[in-house]
Amino acid sequence: MTTNQTKWWQKAVVYQIYPRSFQDSNNDGIGDLKGIESRLDYVKKLGADVIWLNPVYDSPNEDNGYDISDYDAINPEFGTMEEFDSLLSEAHDRGIKIVMDLVVNHSSSQHKWFIESKSSKDSDKRDFYIWRDPVDGHEPNNWGSFFSGSTWKYDENTGQYYLHLFAEGQPDLNWENDKVRQTVFDMMNRWVDKGIDGFRMDVISLLSKPEGLPDGPVAEGAEYASSNDMVANGPKIHDYIQEMRQKVLNNADIMTVGEASNVNIKNAKRYAAADGSELNMVFQFEHMDLDQNPNPNLGKWDNAPLYLPKLKENLTKWQTELAGVAWNSLYWENHDQPRSVSRFGSDAPEFRVKSAKMLATLLHFMQGTPYIYQGQEIGMTNANNLAWEDFNDIEIKNARKYLVERDGLIDADTLLDYVHYKGRDNARTPMQWTDGENAGFTEGTPWLKLNDNFDKINVDQALNDENSIFYHYQQLIKFRHDLDIVTTGRYELLDPEDEQVYAYKRVGEGEELLIINSFAEETLERDYQVPANAELLISNYEDDMGTELRPYESKVYRIQK
Template identity: 45%
Template structure:
């Protein structure tokens, strides 16, 4: 496979609203990002991905766009964006932006025209359909719950929305609409952006809308995920998107591909004629989401990650991630408060050293945790609020619903970045738009910069090791100790070099035993506990959440083994 810049890069996602406020209005902004670019450069970041910064009424925190070619005033101006882009490039980093093209805001000029009358020229920019016997056109349930249809009294038809009713889906069957989208994408590329993370892209093609789903007793709307996810025919639009926009520049593209299975993934990202450079897979996220209801199995984590590694090997490229703006904090899912540093660093090593391009979400590098909220009124996320209302109507006790949200709400990832132990964690001098996590006095950037053993400094070392050793970038992956209940270990092999990554993902000691390779301190690169500096070993006890990374020459491995028999 080709050795390319974006494969060797480390990406960092910024949720603009929560990263850094430069004005004191309590909302993160573009100038706030500029003020922290040196921090990101020092961390070792190569590419910054920012969440939607476009003009928006903020029904879904910027993922409901009312103007693709302007900036939300709370975040700044177009000139501020151009300055951000310039400052990123001056530091030899790159900037990619979120591309939301499955839907717009209901306040986008296209939709305002579309709903004005049935014969408007932009009517078919969106999906409209007549109801059946005073009911919705079908019984499909949306991703945020409830019907995918919303009735419009003015034109007496229903429009389609997978997410909120304020986020009507674009009609990708309409060629004129697609041309407008391609023109907008090229407009941003002409201004120098280095690529896109493409939101909800697996949903742009819908199945025949007359199809109903089999009813479930007691439910009015039924899960219809397969009817609007990776539907047959989607590649016609994806290939056109690539040809008319994405292929024109040396950029990086990452598709959010909910519902795309590991078996289908090579079609999306194969190096010869795939659509995107990488996709974000949801199989692991679905497993994490299930932790609201039952304990996650380490064996399942190993199985899922290893499967994606092997299927894409020598075909496509993995996007490696464990956090983003839509999922809870990883240390609150897989980690442990008593072993916060150890669990955060162990989980980091687990995913970061696999084959693929690693993504870090803001605050992950200091071990930020889920936020504790006592009442639904404290939540901001529309998905969480709709979940709450639905469950309360179903008769689920409030305490149980709040417990589930405490584990699973998207708001867990959206609390302000914790820069220091001063007021509001150094995020703003004003009143924060959303609650700051109460643990900011202990967990913050400033404290961890001073501590050589901190989570932040572990990330720095880990990034440096990956950059200096191509075995961690291009090396083939092989899981070892497949059936171990708590240890996740694997090897990477590339051009005569071998690396071994060992992670004990549990709160108890675990015996590591692998007779094929003897390990020694001279081969040791990184860990989160002190290790014995003398002994060669094929077995040793790993402490709670202990991780070790070793590297050795394959020829040296043979000689070391024979010498110490």
């Protein structure tokens, strides 16, 4: 039951769908809206309250839909607006809300705004984007793109450069321009009027660029300054979001989550303030960088072992410092991150199910809104069978283009190992529904090669096994709906220096929860002084060995005080 102080989205669990890879209904090899609609009962069975749809707008797909050419049209690959309306209606009939991806830091270079902007320096859309003259015959500053290379692209026709923090086909919108902001707000209101239930806001912390677009510091050995460091959380970002709140977000009871690159606790307290002045919550990435060596040459393509005390320190900081003043989003994976069981657990056959359940338990008993990425609930793994010719992701392709072929900073085989560990296509391989043809995703040729373990890991198998990861997630979701302590209880970390076990408490009035999670592949001994009258709520083993923790064992006790 939800209390008067608790908002609906604080009790909710979100299921993220990457439409291209979820379910194909017309056998063209690409997932679509009708395919999603056909699987709504599956989402309902899991127990999720909200679906977050990755972009379904019209797009040339340079970055798989994050380069939007028409914000008011559906990509024909996915279907029609009528089919979207049907999906929304059918979801609502099942009590499932739909949150749309909002991508307004940049548009596609094929959007009519940019085509007009590029046509002439005198175009009335010229100032919709960020254009600058060359400096000494070169780029206007030394910023590096998130997708490798420079952030600037020269336009021969007008003799100026335009800014693109991401791909060349993703020119940045100029949020300094009042008309840009109002045009975006009008578009958002049209979607709100259509009945959608919220927005996930792509790279929202990058909207406000620093005045003068100055050069930034270049790390030793790097070619460019970090755009993330130069642009994230800029001088007017909170003004823009507060204006969005007043002109759009207050018009309906919707959920908002901002993807906040480079966000820290201080900024998050503003972005996700409990007073409702900006957004409901943000995605932060600090825990996603803990298994990365700080190599300026290679960026994310340089792995380090995860040190569990660092993970505990980081997640605990967000749990304790946002408590009562802002709201957390909880996630292990998404369309931009590899599969969590391969990254933080173990995808070895003997450990995959246990470690996937453990990771789920650890996260879902924390304070915040949990996000489940499609396939996570059945323990889908990284796709080590993909070779260079199989990848679709522009980030992966550019990494090879710049780091291997142009600069020789790394050899292709070593980079491929990193890609198999952390590349985005790991999460984008088609959903594994069955052990049949193309995993039940399509009868055509899949747009991206399937993970070759779909004969062993698929929805059919999960639904037919009462001890599957799917049913573990189903239980976790029910606890979040039913137990107020999961939403409101105080978080307390236990044994911060323990390198093998992550244990914490949630403390409420008259009761507490003890959550114990082993990251070890061997059996351990840990005594948490569990009272004799404690109730074992959930575990990933069928029995309880007390102080003995088996490989990847996870268990939650409810203790009455």
